[in-house]
Amino acid sequence: MSVGTHAIDIRTSPHIKGQLTTDTIMLHVVYALLPVTAFAVFVFGLSALLMILVTTGTCVLTEHLLCKLSRKQTTVGDYSAVITGLLLALCLPPAFPLWMAVVGGVVSIGLGKALFGGLGMNPFNPALVGRAFLQAAFPVAITTWAPAFWPKVWSIERFTSIMLPTVSLPFMRPESVAAFIQGVSLDGLSGATPLAKMKFEHQATPLIDLFVGMTAGSAGEASAFLIILGGIYLCARKMMNWRVPVSILVTASLVSGAFYLSDPQAYPTPMFMLFSGGLMLGAVFMASDMVGSPMTPLGIWIYGALIGAVTVLIRLKGGLPEGTMYAILLGNACTPLIDNLTQPRIFGARKKAVKQ
Amino acid sequence: MTFPWFGSRKTFAHGIHPPECKDLTRDKGIRRLPFAPHLILPLSQHTGAPAKPIVREGQEVVRGEPIAEPGGFVSVPIHAPVTGIIEKIGLARDARGGMSPAIFIEQYQAANQEILYGAETDIDSLSPAELVKAVQATGVVGLGGAAFPTHVKLALPEGKSVDTVIVNGCECEPFLTTDHRVMIEQVDSIYKGIRVVMRALGAKRAIIGIETNKLDAVEKLRAAIPAGIACAVEAIEAKYPQGAEKMLTKALVDREVPSGGLPIDVGVAVFNVGTLAQIGELLPFRQGLIERVVTVSGTGVRSPGNYLMAIGTPLRFILEQVGFRERECELIFGGPMMGTTIASLDVPVTKGVTGILAIAKDHPLAHRNGRVYPCIKCGACVEACPMHLNPSELGLLARKMEYESMAEQHHLMDCFECGCCSFVCPSNIPLVQYFRVAKAITRERKVSK
Ligand code: SF4
Ligand code: SF4
Numbered sequence: 185m186s187v188g189t190h191a192i193d194i195r196t197s198p199h200i201k202g203q204l205t206t207d208t209i210m211l212h213v214v215y216a217l218l219p220v221t222a223f224a225v226f227v228f229g230l231s232a233l234l235m236i237l238v239t240t241g242t243c244v245l246t247e248h249l250l251c252k253l254s255r256k257q258t259t260v261g262d263y264s265a266v267i268t269g270l271l272l273a274l275c276l277p278p279a280f281p282l283w284m285a286v287v288g289g290v291v292s293i294g295l296g297k298a299l300f301g302g303l304g305m306n307p308f309n310p311a312l313v314g315r316a317f318l319q320a321a322f323p324v325a326i327t328t329w330a331p332a333f334w335p336k337v338w339s340i341e342r343f344t345s346i347m348l349p350t351v352s353l354p355f356m357r358p359e360s361v362a363a364f365i366q367g368v369s370l371d372g373l374s375g376a377t378p379l380a381k382m383k384f385e386h387q388a389t390p391l392i393d394l395f396v397g398m399t400a401g402s403a404g405e406a407s408a409f410l411i412i413l414g415g416i417y418l419c420a421r422k423m424m425n426w427r428v429p430v431s432i433l434v435t436a437s438l439v440s441g442a443f444y445l446s447d448p449q450a451y452p453t454p455m456f457m458l459f460s461g462g463l464m465l466g467a468v469f470m471a472s473d474m475v476g477s478p479m480t481p482l483g484i485w486i487y488g489a490l491i492g493a494v495t496v497l498i499r500l501k502g503g504l505p506e507g508t509m510y511a512i513l514l515g516n517a518c519t520p521l522i523d524n525l526t527q528p529r530i531f532g533a534r535k536k537a538v539k540q
Numbered sequence: 541m542t543f544p545w546f547g548s549r550k551t552f553a554h555g556i557h558p559p560e561c562k563d564l565t566r567d568k569g570i571r572r573l574p575f576a577p578h579l580i581l582p583l584s585q586h587t588g589a590p591a592k593p594i595v596r597e598g599q600e601v602v603r604g605e606p607i608a609e610p611g612g613f614v615s616v617p618i619h620a621p622v623t624g625i626i627e628k629i630g631l632a633r634d635a636r637g638g639m640s641p642a643i644f645i646e647q648y649q650a651a652n653q654e655i656l657y658g659a660e661t662d663i664d665s666l667s668p669a670e671l672v673k674a675v676q677a678t679g680v681v682g683l684g685g686a687a688f689p690t691h692v693k694l695a696l697p698e699g700k701s702v703d704t705v706i707v708n709g710c711e712c713e714p715f716l717t718t719d720h721r722v723m724i725e726q727v728d729s730i731y732k733g734i735r736v737v738m739r740a741l742g743a744k745r746a747i748i749g750i751e752t753n754k755l756d757a758v759e760k761l762r763a764a765i766p767a768g769i770a771c772a773v774e775a776i777e778a779k780y781p782q783g784a785e786k787m788l789t790k791a792l793v794d795r796e797v798p799s800g801g802l803p804i805d806v807g808v809a810v811f812n813v814g815t816l817a818q819i820g821e822l823l824p825f826r827q828g829l830i831e832r833v834v835t836v837s838g839t840g841v842r843s844p845g846n847y848l849m850a851i852g853t854p855l856r857f858i859l860e861q862v863g864f865r866e867r868e869c870e871l872i873f874g875g876p877m878m879g880t881t882i883a884s885l886d887v888p889v890t891k892g893v894t895g896i897l898a899i900a901k902d903h904p905l906a907h908r909n910g911r912v913y914p915c916i917k918c919g920a921c922v923e924a925c926p927m928h929l930n931p932s933e934l935g936l937l938a939r940k941m942e943y944e945s946m947a948e949q950h951h952l953m954d955c956f957e958c959g960c961c962s963f964v965c966p967s968n969i970p971l972v973q974y975f976r977v978a979k980a981i982t983r984e985r986k987v988s989k
Contacts, residue, residue: 196973198959199876199897200558200714200905204920206913206966262913304914304967425919479919479932528928530951532786532799 209423210263216414217270217469223407228278238282240269242289250298264303268292271311271469275462275509276318277326284322288314308516309473312509319509408464415468424472427481431488432467432495433458439496451500463495466508476516483519483526491515550749551777552787554926556960558714558780558877559905560753564837565717568845570725573861575622575647579852580632581607582642585890586681587688588614593643599626604655604827606679607643616679616689618643619828621850623651635873637883645852660824663736668694671740671823678822679829679891684708684719684783684812685874687892690819693809694740702741702809706792707734709750709757709813710776710783713875714905716895718835719813721846723750723757726817727764733816735769736823741809745770748813749792751778780877781958785810787926799954814894834889836862840869840898849889856885858896865898870906872897877959913967921961921971927954931961931971938974946975947982955979 225233247265251258259265272292276285292314300306319326418424437454444451458464471477471491478487491511498507584590589611601607601620608618624647632642666674676691696702707730711719723730734746750758752775762773776782776791786797788810795806803810818829830851837844842863849858855871872879873893889896899906921931929951937946946952952975961971 195870195881195907196976197876197878197880197957198963198972199870199872199879199881199899199907200963201907201910201968202556202558202964202966203904204964204966205910205968206916207911209916209918209966261911302914304916474916474918477917479917479922479930481923527930528922530799530929530954531790531927532796532801532954533951 204422207262210267212418212421212423213267213469214263214270216418217267217274219410220274220407220414220465221270223410224274224278227407232273232278234282235276235278235280235285236270236273238285239273239276239289240266242286243269243272243293246290246293247298250294259303262303265293268297268310268314271309271465272314274465275311275315275470281322281325284318284325287321288318291317304475306475307519308513309470309476312470312513312516315509316513408459411464411468415472418472425474425477425484427484428472428477428488429467431485432471432492433463435489435492436463436467436496439493440500443496443500457496457499461499461506462508466495466512467491470508471512471515476519478519478522478526480523480526480528483522486522486526487515487519490518550774550791551779551782552790552926554924554928554960555779555781555787556924556963557778558963560778561714561837561905562717562720562753564715564844565835565846566720568717568721570721570833570846570848573847573849573853573858575653575850576853576857577647577649578627578854579621579624579645579647579850580642580854580886580888581618581621581645581852582632582634582640582888582890583608583611583618584640585618585687585851585892586616587686588612588616588692590641591615591618593629595626595629595643597626597628600624601626601645603651603653604830606828607645610676613695614689614692616676616681616691617828619679619830620645621830621852622647623653624648632888633884633886635880635882635887642888655827655830661826663732663739663824666739668740668742671736674823674826675736675740675819678819678827680815680818680822681829681891682812683814683818683832683891683894684711685878685892685894686812687890690811690815693804693811694737696741697804700804701807702743702804703745703807704793704809705734705738705741705743705746706788706803706808706810707746707748707813707816708783708785708788708810709748709754709761710788711754712751712778712780712783713877713879713895714780715837715897716835716875717837717846718833718894720754720757722814722817722833723754724760726821727760729817729820730761730813731764731766731769731771732820732824733811733818734771734820736819737809737811737816738769743809745772747771747792748773749776749782749788750774751776751782753778780960781926784926784956784958786956799951829891832889832891832893834893835895836897837895838869838872838898839900839903840865840871851891852888854886854888855882855896858889859885859898865900868901869898870901872899876905877963878957910968912969915965915967915969918966920964920966924960924964926958926960927951927956929955931965931975934978935961935969935971935974938971938978943978943981943985946978952978952982 221236243265244260248258248260269289272288292310296308296310296313297306415429419426436457440457441454444453478484494511494514495507498504498510591608592611593608595601595607603620603623605620606617607620610617622645624645627644627646629643631639634640672691672694675694680690681687709719709723738746748761758773758775765771774792781787785803789795789797789803789808797803797806831848833846833848835846871882873882874880874895876897915932915935925931934946934950955975957972957976959972965971
């Protein structure tokens with residue numbers, strides 16, 4: 185037997201490679217978001233479905249076109265635009281006008297991501313940039329919440345008809361949601377979010393409703409349970425740093441716990457804090473975006489603590505019922521600083537040499 | 541599979557757990573490969589000055605006789621691995637594709653390849669200085685891959701002392717089982733070697749560090765600790781790069797080798813277990829290093845195993861002996877994390893070759909040259925780097941060719957090219973590959989300044 189001619193590959197070490205790649209990570213984040221998304225459609229009906237499709241489509245298209253424009257290979261294949269689209273849809277009210285959703289998608293990718301140089305260079309979570317833009321541009325539409333399970337839990341009407349505001353035309357005043365809500369909230373369903381009820385009416389929503397997702401709110405805030413499930417899946421597969429959601433949620437409950445203990449009448453329980461509004465979605469799927477979060481474990485704890493505390497403070501002390509979005513954006517903004525302060529100590533470095 | 545050990549396992553911080561792939565050869569006892577008809581012995585198969593030939597073309601040599609003398613203090617002699625005739629002294633291909641001077645020997649097929657040796661000398665009758673000389677005469681270098689002349693480590697510089705000898709039995713590179721087999725089959729030689737280095741260094745104790753995936757070796761060595769030497773055998777976490785000197789020192793004696801320094805700066809000397817086994821076997825009889833154990837493994841090899849082979853055996857001959865699957869393969873000298881790809885089948889096995897791997901391109905672990913995505917700041921590299929560097933940041937700077945900033949602010953020169961960062965990076969960024977270039981350029985600039 186002899187050894188004949190054959191192709192020999194020449195390369196420098198290492199010659200083996202871990203299996204986890206960026207596109208796989210992103211794809212699995214999409215998978216983890218699917219149950220949440222499906223549930224949102226179940227709760228809010230056709231309107232939610234349309235909005236999810238529209239934002240995702242817009243984000244992917246925008247990304248593709250911008251790559252084409254700058255004559256780069258398209259980066260749609262890394263699925264990060266899909267995540268942005270899904271997240272954007274999930275943090276908007278379910279009956280949000282579609283044309284505004286398109287604007288949000290374009291802004292998310294164009295301003296939130298491409299402007300900074302694309303994947304990996306964006307300091308802020310692109311979906312949140314889009315959402316913040318929409319909040320500033322359309323303050324009314326974005327705080328108009330549709331009730332969950334209208335008109336009844338097991339009713340197919342949700343899936344055959346569209347909430348009126350969804351299809352309103354650009355630059356027209358959206359159909360009045362208030363009237364729409366009046367029409368459907370017969371069974372005690374309400375269009376006010378649990379956080380708003382708490383803030384403005386001092387009325388708590390039963391915890392179990394919050395947990396399984398029986399409340400009004402943005403599309404993806406619905407079920408804390410499914411969000412946690414998705415988070416556990418990603419953490420177990422090492423595609424997400426578990427420290428991010430844990431640090432945020434722990435701090436949020438500690439801070440709100442302190443408030444609650446100081447005056448149980450005026451402040452909600454920590455459990456209510458955790459399971460209401462966008463905190464869960466934000467902590468698990470938005471703050472954990474690797475690009476905008478610090479790299480060292482210590483840095484992540486600081487980052488999470490910051491987001492958790494700021495969220496609670498805005499909710500309890502600020503003028504808005506919800507503060508997750510701003511808290512995460514603030515966290516993103518602090519990330520470079522945190523990263524700088526938490527550089528690991530080089531192995532074998534003398535203590536003095538670390539600070540330069 | 542060994543059950544994971546919780547709690548008290550000694551280790552270092554960071555590092556990675558690549559699949560071990562050692563099952564192919566783990567239980568294969570050391571077998572001798574036949575002698576190749578022609579051998580190639582590069583004069584510089586160790587770190588340091590090349591050896592100087594002391595034979596002529598056409599001269600007959602007997603197996604075990606010196607054919608080249610050390611070219612300086614940091615250099616070792618070379619011995620004839622077979623009985624035969626010197627074909628020529630000229631240029632030969634080396635693994636990296638270049639040419640370097642070598643001695644070519646044609647084997648006498650009829651010779652019985654006996655080695656002549658004298659009576660055993662008592663190690664304890666030699667002084668440390670005599671031991672250093674004797675070790676140099678054996679031609680032994682670091683057999684774990686570094687190929688640094690062992691006697692140099694035994695000659696203590698002024699003002700330094702060593703209290704602990706660390707014996708490196710980690711073999712943390714995937715696929716390789718050379719040291720594992722040596723620890724099971726050459727226990728007595730290992731302890732003789734340990735006595736030699738402890739005596740030469742005046743060390744008080746020795747610790748053998750072995751990863752938990754080789755508990756059979758731990759037991760074997762523990763049971764055989766000879767009376768009269770202070771030696772411990774420690775099982776430490778199986779993790780790459782546990783076998784790197786600095787990591788091992790940290791794990792076993794909890795001392796951190798200062799940045800830019802050597803283990804000797806913290807009173808430690810680290811030796812590969814295979815190196816000590818060879819010293820223990822050769823030194824008492826004043827023999828020279830002429831063969832070594834090499835793991836031949838990978839999916840491209842028909843009969844993987846641990847083979848004892850003459851130094852200088854050409855790769856082509858080895859692959860013919862073990863059966864090579866004609867597939868697109870990557871051929872590697874050493875382990876998959878830090879080894880070198882081989883450019884030609886005519887290169888010989890040298891003293892520092894721990895393994896020969898033929899990894900088929902369709903192997904699940906094979907490097908796929910996948911698309912390089914931007915850094916997503918996932919932090920995986922930061923959590924993997926055993927030197928606690930920030931490879932992500934270094935990678936960004938490397939792309940911008942800011943080598944000076946890399947070296948001065950980001951500790952580039954502390955990188956020892958273990959490859960953990962490239963292994964884990966989900967974006968397929970060739971981090972260590974960048975750093976290698978950056979380090980080379982930084983060194984050049986220093987010299988030219
Ligand atoms: S190759 Fe260098 S930078 Fe990368 S993990 Fe190893 S020591 Fe760190
Ligand atoms: S592992 Fe790769 S993608 Fe992740 S932070 Fe490091 S360089 Fe960036």
